Amino acid sequence: MATSSDWAVEATGLVKIFGDNRAVDGVDLRVRTGSVYGVLGPNGAGKTTVIRMLATLLRPDAGHATVFGHDVQHEAQIVRQLIGVTGQYASVDETLSATENLVLFSRLNGLGRAESRAKANELLEEFGLTAAAKRPLKNFSGGMRRRLDLAASLISQPPLIFLDEPTTGLDPRTRSQMWDTIRRLVSTGSTVLLTTQYLDEADQLADRIAVIDTGRVVAEGTADELKSSVGKSSLQLRLVNPADRDDAVRAIRSVLGVDVTLSPEAARITAPMQDPDRITDLLVALREQNISLTELAVQKPTLDEVFLTLTGHGVETDAATQPDASETPKGRVNA
Numbered sequence: 504m505a506t507s508s509d510w511a512v513e514a515t516g517l518v519k520i521f522g523d524n525r526a527v528d529g530v531d532l533r534v535r536t537g538s539v540y541g542v543l544g545p546n547g548a549g550k551t552t553v554i555r556m557l558a559t560l561l562r563p564d565a566g567h568a569t570v571f572g573h574d575v576q577h578e579a580q581i582v583r584q585l586i587g588v589t590g591q592y593a594s595v596d597e598t599l600s601a602t603e604n605l606v607l608f609s610r611l612n613g614l615g616r617a618e619s620r621a622k623a624n625e626l627l628e629e630f631g632l633t634a635a636a637k638r639p640l641k642n643f644s645g646g647m648r649r650r651l652d653l654a655a656s657l658i659s660q661p662p663l664i665f666l667d668e669p670t671t672g673l674d675p676r677t678r679s680q681m682w683d684t685i686r687r688l689v690s691t692g693s694t695v696l697l698t699t700q701y702l703d704e705a706d707q708l709a710d711r712i713a714v715i716d717t718g719r720v721v722a723e724g725t726a727d728e729l730k731s732s733v734g735k736s737s738l739q740l741r742l743v744n745p746a747d748r749d750d751a752v753r754a755i756r757s758v759l760g761v762d763v764t765l766s767p768e769a770a771r772i773t774a775p776m777q778d779p780d781r782i783t784d785l786l787v788a789l790r791e792q793n794i795s796l797t798e799l800a801v802q803k804p805t806l807d808e809v810f811l812t813l814t815g816h817g818v819e820t821d822a823a824t825q826p827d828a829s830e831t832p833k834g835r836v837n838a
């Protein structure tokens with residue numbers, strides 16, 4: 504490995520302004536070597552702009568960043584040798600086939616002819632692209648391109664890999680395949696900085712997460728730390744009689760000392776709960792008022808709820824880029 508630095512990325516006060524839009528507005532990031540770091544935020548939050556500055560593709564208007572200790576502006580040549588960028592840029596030749604592209608990448612990375620062909624075949628097999636290997640890239644679907652793009656990054660396997668929304672728009676099967684590949688990249692020595700709009704993806708993959716909203720980091724920590732920032736657990740109640748709602752809310756406020764979230768469903772109430780032991784007290788209070796429940800559950804909060812708490816708004820998902828909902832059940836982060 505080219506460096507022994509503890510920090511793959513150290514950025515302070517990064518700013519990028521487009522016209523009068525402060526797309527990135529003072530971002531600090533520290534990515535430990537050997538980890539997966541997730542930058543989580545909705546469309547337009549500034550994720551790609553941050554990556555482009557760290558990858559020497561865009562000059563920051565203010566702030567400072569290093570990659571393995573090398574300044575991205577003053578040592579851009581060195582930084583470029585330490586990084587790979589995949590994601591929202593097609594780095595491949597449209598007229599060449601998938602095999603030809605991978606052989607070309609291998610050759611550019613110094614592999615011999617036979618070795619390049621073997622490497623290309625191995626990667627095409629791994630990414631389920633063998634059947635399409637001879638087709639020119641211009642006939643590839645978005646998901647196939649994404650897989651080929653990641654396959655190409657495995658050839659050189661640079662010490663730091665930027666993955667810009669690696670699974671946006673992918674079907675569930677390809678998506679979990681990508682997750683496995685990302686884990687493999689890290690277990691074989693790379694550091695990964697990935698951006699995502701998917702809370703479950705950050706939760707599954709990232710050692711640490713920065714939540715970014717309108718160009719600013721609004722929270723940073725492990726998934727568990729972020730989740731505990733909204734309370735250790737949340738209490739979900741469903742009433743037999745929706746008319747009891749106001750009384751139930753009053754009881755929760757007085758016994759647990761917290762504010763509740765009312766769902767559009769009249770009979771359902773959710774409350775943050777710091778101390779699960781207090782449930783007994785609450786149940787006694789509800790019983791005393793003859794309020795009956797059909798359902799009671801205690802759940803750890805989801806990253807969705809964390810995001811809502813931190814930013815005051817939910818993650819606006821774009822139907823076109825959302826993977827199959829069955830792959831992202833809300834409860835999965837609790838498993």
Ligand SMILES: Nc1ncnc2c1ncn2[C@@H]1O[C@H](COP(=O)(O)OP(=O)(O)O)[C@@H](O)[C@H]1O
Nearest residue numbers: 521524526544545546547548549550551552553
């Ligand atoms: N080259 C550009 N010129 C002008 N505005 C841009 C450019 N790139 C990004 N933006 C704007 O900067 C903001 C952040 O964009 P981006 O970094 O692409 O967000 P994300 O990757 O989180 O979706 C958006 O408002 C976007 O419209």
Ligand SMILES: [Mg+2]
Nearest residue numbers: 550551552667
């Ligand atoms: Mg982007």
